[in-house]
Amino acid sequence: MNTTSVIASARRLVIKVGSSLVTDEGRGLDRQALSLWAAQIARLRALGKEVVLVSSGAIAEGMLRLGWEKRPVLVPELQAAAAVGQMGLAQAYESVFAQHALHTAQILLTHDDLSDRRRYLNARSTLFTLLRLGVVPIINENDTVVTDEIKVGDNDTLGALVTNLIEADALVILTDQRGLYSADPRKDPDARFISHARAGEAALETMAGGAGSSLGKGGMLTKILAAKRAAGSGAHTVIASGREAEVLVRLAGGECIGTELQASLPLLSARKQWIADHLQLRGRVTVDDGAARALTRDNKSLLPIGVTAVEGEFERGDVVACVDASGKELARGLINYSSGATRRIMRQPTSQIEALLGSMEEAELMHRDNMVIR
Ligand SMILES: Nc1ncnc2c1ncn2[C@@H]1O[C@H](COP(=O)(O)OP(=O)(O)O)[C@@H](O)[C@H]1O
Ligand SMILES: N[C@@H](CCC(=O)OP(=O)(O)O)C(=O)O
Numbered sequence: 001m002n003t004t005s006v007i008a009s010a011r012r013l014v015i016k017v018g019s020s021l022v023t024d025e026g027r028g029l030d031r032q033a034l035s036l037w038a039a040q041i042a043r044l045r046a047l048g049k050e051v052v053l054v055s056s057g058a059i060a061e062g063m064l065r066l067g068w069e070k071r072p073v074l075v076p077e078l079q080a081a082a083a084v085g086q087m088g089l090a091q092a093y094e095s096v097f098a099q100h101a102l103h104t105a106q107i108l109l110t111h112d113d114l115s116d117r118r119r120y121l122n123a124r125s126t127l128f129t130l131l132r133l134g135v136v137p138i139i140n141e142n143d144t145v146v147t148d149e150i151k152v153g154d155n156d157t158l159g160a161l162v163t164n165l166i167e168a169d170a171l172v173i174l175t176d177q178r179g180l181y182s183a184d185p186r187k188d189p190d191a192r193f194i195s196h197a198r199a200g201e202a203a204l205e206t207m208a209g210g211a212g213s214s215l216g217k218g219g220m221l222t223k224i225l226a227a228k229r230a231a232g233s234g235a236h237t238v239i240a241s242g243r244e245a246e247v248l249v250r251l252a253g254g255e256c257i258g259t260e261l262q263a264s265l266p267l268l269s270a271r272k273q274w275i276a277d278h279l280q281l282r283g284r285v286t287v288d289d290g291a292a293r294a295l296t297r298d299n300k301s302l303l304p305i306g307v308t309a310v311e312g313e314f315e316r317g318d319v320v321a322c323v324d325a326s327g328k329e330l331a332r333g334l335i336n337y338s339s340g341a342t343r344r345i346m347r348q349p350t351s352q353i354e355a356l357l358g359s360m361e362e363a364e365l366m367h368r369d370n371m372v373i374r
Pocket of ligand 2 (some may be wrong): 057060155
């Protein structure tokens with residue numbers, strides 16, 4: 001077991017702060033807390049660390065400003081609250097970082113931005129440029145424009161996607177608990193604290209429950225899944241209390257505070273990580289047993305002959321899932337043919353592609369190099 005926090009050696013960090021912390025349990029923007037994190041982030045920067053902040057709290061702050069006591073159910077009302085609250089977040093962060101002569105930059109993202117390769121690369125280079133300029137990027141989901149089809153849904157997941165996007169060394173999730181317990185400590189007084197574990201361990205998911213307050217979205221499960229996702233690019237995750245004194249500076253000094261979730265999964269290349277990080281896919285192809293073995297056991301590409309069904313409408317180059325007969329996802333990757341063309345060539349040998357379509361783009365429906373096994 002490590003006695004030095006993984007944060008000590010991390011050079012590039014993503015720090016995520018949850019709604020209940022940012023808004024003092026919905027009482028209003030906690031400027032004191034924001035000011036303490038800004039002071040700590042300024043110290044991390046002085047130590048040579050690059051920091052990107054992912055902050056929740058727009059909806060909670062917007063509700064408060066609009067005088068709404070209960071989280072609205074109607075999507076346009078949630079979106080309106082987010083639009084109002086985001087103004088408060090941006091203003092508050094700008095002023096607390098200004099005290100340390102640090103500029104901030106607001107970045108509002110949707111899942112659509114990250115699943116489009118061109119926009120993904122744009123977001124990445126903008127973030128790198130901001131870091132190089134010494135600016136602290138502050139990210140939230142663009143709640144005002146998201147629909148179910150294009151949303152990430154919670155900022156723990158968004159934090160992990162950003163971690164992978166900028167190849168950060170670590171993701172720090174600050175919340176209202178000390179870290180992960182064996183059960184929700186709000187419900188189980190005997191819950192045991194977990195100080196270290198491996199990101200992606202299945203047992204962790206059974207320990208984690210939903211959100212403890214009505215302010216947050218994710219709860220502990222999204223944090224555990226975020227750690228697993230971030231581990232794909234080799235990033236370690238620490239879940240700790242945002243109320244712990246000097247938490248970020250102490251972590252950077254090597255002190256183990258909170259739950260450390262070590263990355264120990266096989267590393268994916270940056271492009272494969274982008275494929276793995278698609279939360280919503282445009283379609284799926286069902287593969288037969290032979291193709292399932294070829295993909296998962298023999299490291300082979302997917303050929304049209306192994307496909308038995310096609311769902312959804314997709315274009316060449318879209319990310320599509322390969323599922324078995326029971327619907328379980330075996331792999332996903334960039335497909336070489338549109339859904340219409342795939343329907344015409346499925347169950348057929350490669351030698352028939354040209355005769356069926358008039359030309360052959362590629363021999364494989366999905367090439368191994370463009371595929372991630374699940
Ligand atoms: N196993 C667990 N360990 C710790 N907290 C848990 C666990 N399961 C559920 N929770 C709940 O998750 C809450 C934190 O999630 P959430 O309210 O979404 O916070 P945030 O706004 O920081 O994302 C805690 O307050 C706690 O009640
Ligand atoms: N984008 C939303 C936050 C959604 C969310 O994941 O909240 P939380 O679980 O508190 O991190 C907002 O700013 O209100």
